[in-house]
Amino acid sequence: MKISVLNAGQQTDYLYGFVSGLSAIPSLEIEVVDSDSSIGVMECLPNTTLYNLRGNNTAEESLQTKTLHIGRYYLRLLSYAAQTKSEIFHIQWENSIALMDRMVLPLYYKLLGKKLVHTAHNIDKDARDGRSNFFRRLSLGIMYRTMDRIIVHTSKMKVDLCSQFHVVPEKVAVIPHGLNNRIPRRGISQEAARKKLGIKPDAHAILFFGQIDKYKGVEYLIDAAAALSHDDPAVVLMIAGKPKRRTNYAAQLKLQAANLLSENHVLLRMEFIPADEVETYFAAADCLVLPYTMIYQSGVIFLAYRFGLPIIATDIGSFREDVLEGETGFICKPGDVHDMTAKLQLFFNSHLFRQRIRTRTQISEYAEHKYSWSDIGRQTFAVYASLVKKS
The missing domain is CATH 3.40.50.2000 (Glycogen Phosphorylase B;)
Structure with a gap:
């Protein structure tokens, strides 16, 4: 089975732990779509290929330069999706533009025949950040309904996701957040x-x-x-x-x-x-x-x-x-x-x-x-397998 993990240049520590757990499964081939942040991080993991489509997304840039870079990234993402043989797209984080990330891209992926999995690390980050409005909440609801499976980290998150966005419980899997295993631990007293x-x-x-x-x-x-x-x-x-x-x-x-x-x-x-x-x-x-x-x-x-x-x-x-x-x-x-x-x-x-x-x-x-990543990898693989079996 081949899957793509779409990370959008976010939370490299989580991404490393997550992919390290998945890469221990011999039958799974993983393509990681990310940014400069993953260079030198993913290469050490077996059965894993990094596609750096985002480039540097942390540098301070003018609005014009940032807009150009984001536009180029979306074009690369559209091209990648059309060419990859991955059966499943696992979306870890959104990119930059709600309309694209929550509505256009998921629909495009579905038209290409991809099965979609999304990890909702926060059920509604717009509400958390004080930026929620009618369109943002509507687009988030559409994205959740487009997904084939949604992963959350706790039981409460599942209850809130289903009640707030009318997601059927059978669509949601509870898989814990893993322990941070990327930050060096040298044993300093x-x-x-x-x-x-x-x-x-x-x-x-x-x-x-x-x-x-x-x-x-x-x-x-x-x-x-x-x-x-x-x-x-x-x-x-x-x-x-x-x-x-x-x-x-x-x-x-x-x-x-x-x-x-x-x-x-x-x-x-x-x-x-x-x-x-x-x-x-x-x-x-x-x-x-x-x-x-x-x-x-x-x-x-x-x-x-x-x-x-x-x-x-x-x-x-x-x-x-x-x-x-x-x-x-x-x-x-x-x-x-x-x-x-x-x-x-x-x-x-x-x-x-x-x-x-x-x-x-x-x-x-x-x-x-x-919070073992090996256990999390096995649980996530079971979600993938259930989708491939259905198709």
């Missing part, structure tokens, strides 16, 4: 990591990691860390990640942190964190906090678990399905600074913190088993 970042050895270090955007609720975490620091002088808040959009949100966060936290209580690095530096932040931290106000799933969970780091997450989306209360972390109320502060206090007084070496080992072992 907490002591060495803290020395590298300039954090005291006895600090109570709280980490926010990832792209910075309004829906992630970082302002609530800053308030909670400030409140906690009044009673716990060892508290240090680390915020590491690049602002996702050109807004004043990051500037507001910097001002808020400067007003509420002294220099020895906060470390801000609001920029892209290279892959070989990521482990340093997770090793230095005692816990990761996801203060999000709206989302279904976050890949940062599976990055934290790779390093055995406990998580305090808000009770939104499907976080409760992946953060096990008292075992891998704690759940707090979204947008509630008092409750977030209380859960941070609970964590630092719990066995998860007191026995942190043991905790990290247990979380890593649990995650390696539950």
Whole structure:
């Protein structure tokens, strides 16, 4: 069986894990359609060929240049689809233009006789990003109805997808998000990591990691860390990640942190964190906090678990399905600074913190088993096989 994975230059870490799981199946031939981000990443995987149709999609470009590049990419994609012998197109992420990605391209693929699978990493990212309107929601519904099968990561996502977009449950498969296995893990000690970042050895270090955007609720975490620091002088808040959009949100966060936290209580690095530096932040931290106000799933969970780091997450989306209360972390109320502060206090007084070496080992072992890419590959292959069998 030959399949194509369409990634649109998004989330290379997820793509690598996903394809590594699929490539372990000898009877499966995989074509990955992606961007410069996958060069040097996919070539090491068996039965896998990379088609770099997108090129560089991360560079800062003028509107005219960006429009030219996107247009050229769509033409390459149309040509590729007409020529490939792949029976199944697995669409991981959308490209740039809703009309093309959600309506024109899926219909074109169907006319070519392709079976379509889509992984809905977020059921409605437009609503999450505050950009939802009648057309965007209509086009998203049309895309979901065009798919032969849809994959979501949790049971809640399946329920919401079926209820909000009238998708029949039989069309939806629940397959978990896999553990991040691309970011290097070299085993740096907490002591060495803290020395590298300039954090005291006895600090109570709280980490926010990832792209910075309004829906992630970082302002609530800053308030909670400030409140906690009044009673716990060892508290240090680390915020590491690049602002996702050109807004004043990051500037507001910097001002808020400067007003509420002294220099020895906060470390801000609001920029892209290279892959070989990521482990340093997770090793230095005692816990990761996801203060999000709206989302279904976050890949940062599976990055934290790779390093055995406990998580305090808000009770939104499907976080409760992946953060096990008292075992891998704690759940707090979204947008509630008092409750977030209380859960941070609970964590630092719990066995998860007191026995942190043991905790990290247990979380890593649990995650390696539950979020195995080999298992995910087999489950996904079963979805493909059911479609080929029907045809």
